[in-house]
């Protein structure tokens with residue numbers, strides 16, 4: 126289980142460790158600085174050989190303190206190190222001050238104004254200006270200077286951010302004011318911060334390394350989790366495997382409602398996804414005019430005629446239909462007709478609403494919220510999210526003026542609480558929230574990038590994956606997390622050239638690799 130921390134949670138963990146007497150702030154700072162150097166040498170082994178030149182930019186808080194440690198450790202390795210301080214040495218907090226003094230015994234601290242002349246010759250820039258303590262936008266001139274430091278000749282200068290690229294909010298990944306420009310490497314401590322996985326953060330950082338600084342991992346309900354294999358293998362994968370004596374009815378029966386003639390592709394993609402992920406049976410609910418179109422294009426999938434609301438009500442008399450998917454390619458008219466029936470089904474099937482099933486309620490989201498129940502999952506992309514939750518989206522998209530800024534995690538949690546069901550807010554940073562506040566991020570960033578997922582129909586397959594897992598008996602949040610994780614795994618496994626059809630077909634390979 127990988128927890129992602131807010132700056133307040135990180136401070137609390139550090140403070141508790143310091144208060145318990147287990148460690149001092151100074152020791153933590155030393156480990157943090159040593160961790161940065163270790164990460165640099167691991168990332169660029171060539172920097173471990175011979176002497177190089179580094180420029181270390183230190184800020185007015187403990188992030189700056191880490192910078193002084195890094196400067197000292199690099200100089201001890203024979204490097205030529207230039208140190209610049211933003212702020213007043215007299216006002217440094219105590220641990221940072223100690224490290225400032227230690228550095229002063231070894232070298233000079235230059236004033237910020239001298240930065241330009243020095244910077245062009247460095248092999249390495251260390252951005253230790255602000256970390257988790259950034260609370261207000263960077264002063265404009267500082268932002269400009271940070272951008273300049275990050276844009277020397279890229280072929281020779283590596284930019285390393287300590288904890289956070291300065292200017293980015295550790296809770297939201299948003300930029301507070303200017304600055305916070307590109308970093309080749311970000312080295313954080315103990316646990317990654319929520320902001321590393323959201324918004325601008327991953328767009329601005331090439332790679333993220335988290336170094337252990339000897340603090341205990343404390344888990345609590347309020348933390349955001351990163352959806353990762355370790356977490357999923359605890360509780361989800363056994364649910365994907367099929368046991369020897371199971372039969373198809375053990376694995377649920379999903380119903381995917383399609384659109385009309387010429388509009389059935391999206392539902393067929395979702396259905397294929399539901400089947401491949403292991404639903405026992407998958408039926409497409411198709412209007413009469415599209416029946417031929419669908420019948421000629423499916424094999425293992427089944428088909429039933431669902432013309433209108435009363436038809437759907439009849440079909441749902443079959444209590445074995447335990448997971449429904451509405452939205453992909455459905456058309457908003459048909460969605461308005463069928464969604465209320467699906468949500469009112471008496472035997473309580475689990476329901477995924479995507480695409481047109483969300484857009485259909487753009488004018489009256491409250492009508493939808495009144496019908497939703499705890500067994501639903503909404504899977505909006507940014508546009509659909511803004512249509513259903515306009516005020517939340519507006520708050521999220523507003524330029525922040527102070528930190529911690531309102532984040533995609535906050536927005537998805539608020540949306541889930543309002544909707545009363547699980548909301549999966551798509552993106553390279555897919556956030557999944559339960560109305561209780563439990564929240565996770567499925568990240569397709571850093572070493573898990575999956576840019577080929579940006580292709581028509583990939584969202585339809587995701588809706589299908591989640592529906593299939595719901596049919597298998599997964600709880601809504603767990604289905605959303607596992608479906609989203611496998612979606613990225615399938616994309617990464619297929620690689621370049623991926624089209625949506627490939628995603629379900631790649632799952633067997635992913636499952637084999639997972640040892641299922």
Ligand SMILES: NC(=O)C1=CN([C@@H]2O[C@H](COP(=O)(O)OP(=O)(O)OC[C@H]3O[C@@H](n4cnc5c(N)ncnc54)[C@H](O)[C@@H]3O)[C@@H](O)[C@H]2O)[C@@H](O)CC1
Nearest residue numbers: 153154157186187188255256257258259260261262263288
């Ligand atoms: N607390 C600890 O025990 C540890 C902290 N560590 C480091 O300490 C960092 C957190 O330190 P701090 O809490 O001191 O915070 P920072 O060093 O991130 O920055 C806080 C300082 O910047 C000022 N500030 C905030 N926004 C500003 C703005 N826009 N313009 C000008 N000044 C601004 C604040 O008033 C404060 O003086 C972490 O990111 C990490 O790098 C590590 O050394 C590990 C141990």
Ligand SMILES: [K+]
Nearest residue numbers: 252255287289
């Ligand atoms: K920093």
